[in-house]
Amino acid sequence: MTIEAGLKSMTDAMPSRTDVRNRLLNMMSGSDFALLAPHLEMTALKERQVVEVPNRTITHVYFVETGVVSVVAVNVDDHRIEVGVIGKEGLTGVPLILGDDRAQHSAYMQIGGIGRRMPAAAFIEALGKSPSLRALMMKSAQAFMIQTAHTALANGRAKLEERLARWLLMAHDRLDSDAVPLTHEFLAVMLGVRRAGITVALHSFERRGLITTRRGQLTLINRAGIEQVAGSFYGMPEAELKRLMSEAV
Amino acid sequence: MTIEAGLKSMTDAMPSRTDVRNRLLNMMSGSDFALLAPHLEMTALKERQVVEVPNRTITHVYFVETGVVSVVAVNVDDHRIEVGVIGKEGLTGVPLILGDDRAQHSAYMQIGGIGRRMPAAAFIEALGKSPSLRALMMKSAQAFMIQTAHTALANGRAKLEERLARWLLMAHDRLDSDAVPLTHEFLAVMLGVRRAGITVALHSFERRGLITTRRGQLTLINRAGIEQVAGSFYGMPEAELKRLMSEAV
DNA sequence: CAAACCCCGTACGTTTCCGTACGGAAATAA
DNA sequence: TTATTTCCGTACGGAAACGTACGGGGTTTG
Structure with a gap:
């Protein structure tokens, strides 16, 4: 299946699927990948690199391939704590999936790596075009939400x-x-x-x-x-x- | 606007909009409300009444009108902690909005009240029919997610x-x-x-x-x-x- | 109306973690 | 190489909350 999909995407001009290591990009249908591929840009994700700033519009989504993103909730009193991590299984910019354009939390590379990113607008447009892509992204959001809930549990108990x-x-x-x-x-x-x-x-x-x-x-x-x-x-x-x-x- | 929409729905056989106190049902468009109304059932929500069981399929969504639902994350070791509350501003069954059919957490009435409920299947069908309803429900899910993240922050700090x-x-x-x-x-x-x-x-x-x-x-x-x-x-x-x-x- | 149960007030020793701080070792810059 | 910075090891008193437990006063039940 992976091979087949990989070969299929080879016919496209855009990044070949075989060297993509993000699991979401891997598993989505060839047509969904084709929808995103033209906007995906390979990018280094350096240690401490900020990808989302609280209360600011999200500019890009990052499909992480290696490295770890920390999503950190911050208080006005500067209390802060991590509410979730994102790696090759996911993407940043979860609020976009749910129709929100802003980040509530700070997000930055806790451990450096690489990934593919695309502009928020292009991502939203692709979501609008493909129900199956939307479905996959929502499952990813749901998984992240579960992680956050368990962080709350761990923090408390x-x-x-x-x-x-x-x-x-x-x-x-x-x-x-x-x-x-x-x-x-x-x-x-x-x-x-x-x-x-x-x-x-x-x-x-x-x-x-x-x-x-x-x-x-x-x-x-x-x-x-x-x-x-x-x-x-x-x-x-x-x-x-x-x-x-x-x-x- | 509310009056207009209220009058509109009066023409339907189903529950008049004027006596609905759930904010989501209040604010959604008349056509979205009409989509849900035939399946909405007025229901008492008694203290301690269970509405979701971890690892079990979600049977109904509850649009809370009065009272408070506790969403409680539970461990296998029986560690438990509340990860969010839901009242008249929201609805239970958030995973359904994200395309999941199961509850991860326990949810029950912490403070008794009333609400309208509808079967999960009907809810999913309505979501499939109306992009605007989907958008509203996703914003609600996003709001809940933010609440959970801050619960994690509060629990930790x-x-x-x-x-x-x-x-x-x-x-x-x-x-x-x-x-x-x-x-x-x-x-x-x-x-x-x-x-x-x-x-x-x-x-x-x-x-x-x-x-x-x-x-x-x-x-x-x-x-x-x-x-x-x-x-x-x-x-x-x-x-x-x-x-x-x-x-x- | 008594018995049973639930809920609250209080107490005490103990664990966990905090705030703070100091010095030394390792890495980096000059 | 030397100076500077970063990071780690360790320490100590103290605060916060724990586990546990006991008794008494409400509330419900038989």
């Missing part, structure tokens, strides 16, 4: 170590390597806790043989063990994503 | 008193009275904290003249004061709801 484990697993799912290139400081911002709290927790993980650490980087070496730490705070949104995407044919 | 104040304000927005008929126990479940913690916090509110309390009920008597306690954890989702609904014409 889980301990620091459980939340940290959950975050590492979500990042790992979206990376091609076991290395997570992040400082304690940034992990702390995402989870809304002290930097020192992260340091201590990671130490504990390391002592238990779950990860190794270096300055500005940590590496998962026992994923199953980390899953055990996260317990039931990890997994449900991931299973739902799988379900939604398989339903989407 | 706010103190118990701030979160409790936020919850009381959100409930108050959806009630016609200043009385909130709830036990400490249920407030505790929603916020994911100890019952005793709620008791102490409410006491503090009462001492400060913000509320009065009775067994199984509390009454807001100084809303501005409660807003001050909630600080910036309250308000943003409410403002966004307003914006989204006014944009929706």
Whole structure:
């Protein structure tokens, strides 16, 4: 199926489908891809690069291929916390899918990578033309919403170590390597806790043989063990994503 | 406009628009209302009545008119926390709007009331027929999503008193009275904290003249004061709801 | 009208995490 | 190489909320 679709898109002038690593672009029908392809632009997504600013119009949607986007809710009092992450399974600009043109949250590359982007207007136009594309994008939005709900659950009920484990697993799912290139400081911002709290927790993980650490980087070496730490705070949104995407044919 | 639309729908056999108190049903076009009306059924929404069960197909959508629905995320380990509330501004069954037929979360009447409900299948069919209805429902879904994101923020960063104040304000927005008929126990479940913690916090509110309390009920008597306690954890989702609904014409 | 139940007030020791802060080691810039 | 910056390890007192529990006063039920 993938091969067939890939070959089909080869006949188009636009980016060949075979080298696209975003899962949504991969799985959508050839005709939906053809609708988007003329507007897709390959782009580097550098660490800390901002893709959405709260209260501002969304200019582009980004189909992430490698790297991880953090979506961070911000208060007027500068309280902030991550409400979701986006990687190769998704795209930024979820509000556009629901007919809103503005970002409520801050979104930026937490871990650098690459992706394809297209202007918001072109994306909206394509959505208007294709019910099947719309359906797929809405399932993606739904998956993101489930993730956010579980972030709320974890924030309210889980301990620091459980939340940290959950975050590492979500990042790992979206990376091609076991290395997570992040400082304690940034992990702390995402989870809304002290930097020192992260340091201590990671130490504990390391002592238990779950990860190794270096300055500005940590590496998962026992994923199953980390899953055990996260317990039931990890997994449900991931299973739902799988379900939604398989339903989407 | 409302009058005109109201008169128009009077010509139909189905529920007259004038006595409908759900804001979405109020504001949608006469033709969209006509699309739904034949399937709408007036229904009592009793305290603790379950409207959605996790992992089960959604049978009906409920347009709430009075009362408050709690949407509660549940873990396999029975950790639970409220991720959103729905009142007269919205409807239950948000996943249906996004093309999913299942509920991820538990949803039940936290405060009893009345509403109109319709079978999921009929709702989906109506969505398929009317782009404008779809647009309105998606804006509603978007508003709910924003609320959930801010619940995640509050759960992660706010103190118990701030979160409790936020919850009381959100409930108050959806009630016609200043009385909130709830036990400490249920407030505790929603916020994911100890019952005793709620008791102490409410006491503090009462001492400060913000509320009065009775067994199984509390009454807001100084809303501005409660807003001050909630600080910036309250308000943003409410403002966004307003914006989204006014944009929706 | 008594028994049972539910709800609230209160208490105490404990856990978790915070705020803050300081110094040293590693990386980067000059 | 040296200076500067960034990042990490560690520490300490304190705040917030937890788990648990007990009793008493309302409210419902038999």
